[in-house]
Amino acid sequence: MPTYLVLTYLTALLTTTRTRIRAGTRSDVGASTLELVIIILGLMAIATMLVVAVTAAVQRRVDQIN
Incomplete structure (x- = not known):
């Protein structure tokens, strides 16, 4: 796999994970x-x-x- 594709995939994964974490912390559940x-x-x-x-x-x- 080319390095650029791996970096793009990891960036997308990191962005998605960051978005999910932020969405989970905004609620008052906990x-x-x-x-x-x-x-x-x-x-x-x-x-x-x-x-x-x-x-x-x-x-x-x-x-x-x-």
Whole structure:
């Protein structure tokens, strides 16, 4: 395939994708700010629990070595 045809195809694909994304973001459909805050707080809680679990496991292993 000639390079010009590939570049033309990619430009058209990029333009189409950009148009679809812009059309999707203009609507008011989606999560509200409060919903996003709740989701983020939940993810932070899960991350904190994982850090605590890993820290406890590592500490147990260190205690076994000593």
